[in-house]
Amino acid sequence: MKRIFHTVLVVSVFLAGGCIRPEKQVEEVPVARQDSGRIVVEVGELPFQEKPLSETDIVLTRELLYDKYTLADEYPYRDTVRRVKWEIVRKSLAFIENMQDTRTAWTVFQNYKNRNGEAPLVHAYKRDVFRRIADTLGVERYQSVPLYLPSDTVTPVRYGRDGSLSELMAQTGSFYKVRPVSIEGEWLVPVRYVRLLPDSVRFHHVIFVDRKDQHIVTLEWKERGSWLIRSVNPATTGLHRPPYGQETPLGLYLIQEKKERMVFLKDGSSATGGYAPYASRFTNGAYIHGVPVNVPRTAMIEYSYTLGTTPRSHMCVRNATSHARFIYEWAPVAQSLVVVIE
Template identity: 50%
Template sequence: MKLSLKLILLSCCIAGISCNQTKEAKQAAEDPAEQRRLDSLETIKKAEEEAKKKPKTAADIKLSTDLAYNKHTLEETYPYKDTTRIFQMEKIKEKLAYVENFQRAPASYAVLQNHKNKNREAPLVKNYHRNEYTRISDSLGNERYQSAPLYALGETDKPSIYGRDGSLVKLKSSDTLAMVQVEGVSFEGTWEAPKRYVKTIGDSVTFHRVVFVDVTNQNILTAERTGDCEWAIRSMNPATTGQHKPPYAQETPTGMFVVQEKKTKMYYYKDGTTSIEGYAPYASRFTNGAYVHGVPVNNPKGAIIETSWSLGTTPRSHMCVRNASSHAKFVFDWAKTFNALVIVIE
């Protein structure tokens, strides 16, 4: 008797599921918008299942050379003074594998922004100290100036850490809220942040163009995705990064950032003044005041300079990444805003 009752109940459940499925199919057939919704849900489900599979590694990345810019090109290994410098291809492949992996599932992307504290100075974090630039920084060394406050989930009294301007995140909650939940792509963890620091860039954006800056070897490489785990090197050039010279010059920060802003001429002040000393051509900003740009011209009205003996030698910039000016223009044209990454390695 009990077995018969179970069979009856099971039959009813199956019938109910079948009826629901038939109802959904009928509704979808009558309503194209409903069919698109179901198709979208199915696509997301498949993508999420795919993303849960074994992550890609450096060994999966096929990196070929197909230059789109061929001036001042360096070999993969090249002499420098009495030593040898390299393009760190294995490390580049590791980063490209990471870029492949975080894009395997659909997401709504956003960028943390607070250039020159335009969205208000971030509140003090719970544990802070003054760094060697006399500026306040968090326990990870991220400065308060130009950063966004990140709060532990459910704890909105004080932020825990700072998120650097230009950091890429995935938006995990509605962007109509005063506080939004973000999952770090440029950094680890899921956090809450005030909406004013978070610029949504959508769920259709793809990051298929990456600029790699090597602060150890003082070089720059651009790579473009051409297929599944397939990337082509578009340029390999000397560069000069930021030097440690407080209070005006700082190292180019390592990490992953989004290209946010372009300036044909980025004018700069003489240190310690508000007097314009010159400009840098074809500047692409990726974090704080750090740009990929051409050779600086110490004359606001001077002509563009193509190259400099100092490129590829030792850090000597204020935070920026100097290139030959024609290469800076290549990056300027090729790496679209909010659609390309700058990854700084060491």
Template identity: 50%
Template sequence: MMILRHYITILFLMGWGWNSFAVKIEKKLLYDKHTLQDTYKYGKQERCFQWNKISVFLDSLEAFQERNDGYGMLRNYKNANGKPPLTRKYVTNKYKQIRDTFGVNRYQGIPLYRLDDVRVPERYGRDGAYVSVISDSADYFQVIPVTFGGIWHVPKKYMKLIGPLSIKKVIFVDRTNQNIVTLEQEGATWLVRSMNPITTGANRPPYQQPTPPGIYFIQRKLLEMLFLKDGSDEEGGFAPYASRFTGGAYLHGVPVNYPDNKLIEYSWTLGTTPRSHMCVRNATSHAKFMYDWAEVEKTLVIVFD
């Protein structure tokens, strides 16, 4: 029950406020361009870095790691490990996109089965999601996802075991305030390494979708992430210094549209409103900082409101 309690704490924080600080956070920037203040104005709105939520997220993660030894990552990028079966209940939108009743897409989803029924999945997990591994059998791992409760069976082909680890680097993406903060643990203190404006994914289907809330591992890095023009197989350009964390969602710099090929440092749209396809757009030099600083399968990305 202690393990589940900490998972529930993390889930609670994904959608609600918190009023106490649980860990020590100090500012010691490694990247100091385009830095935002703790509170700042966007038009008539007051925006901020939600240090209260961030603090309790970190406290919950530390407590969780102290109580568990085995970890893993759910994986099914571009359905590479197989198109998942339909869940027990699902919805299909007008674009023929199938989702479970929790809003997770079938495409790139990972089937999660109840312990008493492995015939039909109950829901999907997201690619890149951080889980605790409780046990394994011939065909399945028993896991607890960080962002929702319960113990689930997941077929082994959809899992990558990470093993014992201690998370020292975390990137927080705030969809509400359109900002990002990177933190690194040294001893008992979490050091703030950067505080910057971003834009997250817009809810404009079928080509744009919100950056999904959750807790993910950095999975892969690309110096240039090529993208296609909407509704076409034609390459539209590239996004520099891209770090993938779930599905097709990357942390990256300002996109460059062909035929141009020169990097763009900054866009006036950063820190305004969601407008990307699902990715988290940054100033290009900040994307490079994260590209160099974050470690694959050792750094977490936490997307929250």
């Protein structure tokens, strides 16, 4: 089953065309009964199987938990109109629910700041505008994990982003065989780059970041096909500005850690530049956080007029500080997803 979550177009085509699981056949399941003091297992049939969800099955209800700076479904911006892309949200939520329909062991790629070792060179690579090594699809080697074809465990073919979610298929020696949500096919990844998630994990908190229209939406699962809108707010995503500023990468990621104050450095320096409050990291050095506080200031800043305008961050997603705190307290680590669209 294909699992592609790269861009809005790919997401839309994939979700509409091939990502929803086909209708399942009625399957036989073991049924236990008592017979002369013995437990006898017979084969019975489930009375029905639920069909996979589609975009039209997803019901969204506004029940805000955070109600400051709330955006309307459509709102003016300069000489145009921006809007919340609810059709993409519904398709994505249907995908997220369907992918959890079967019992799956979930994993997340992890290599923040190359903590698990620099990934080996792929077969074909290039240097991007930041002068960093990247695969032919533009995924940088730094902070990424190597992906090997099952037929070749010597040289990887491409890189997988830190924070990317995948299904665990099997373990083969020092490799896990995985099926990434955001990358097509099955791949081998060295064990040290993969974190296994608990069997009980369910993804009931989802955060959508729109890097085109510069806003952020949080939703919480209520019941099958039903989600509650918890906030709709202006945000500011990453700006492509070499050699330091990078876009917030498109895709689906897992919130991996939180920092009440994420300290950052001045560009091109080892000196502290300040801190970002209530930071939730989802891929590489990308955090959802509040308004940055630059040295020598120490007090938090609630809001900035730049929120909801144009990209200007360093890969991160800036929010009003109180909204960043809401996400920080509301979205559990290793159980919440971030979907970046445009």
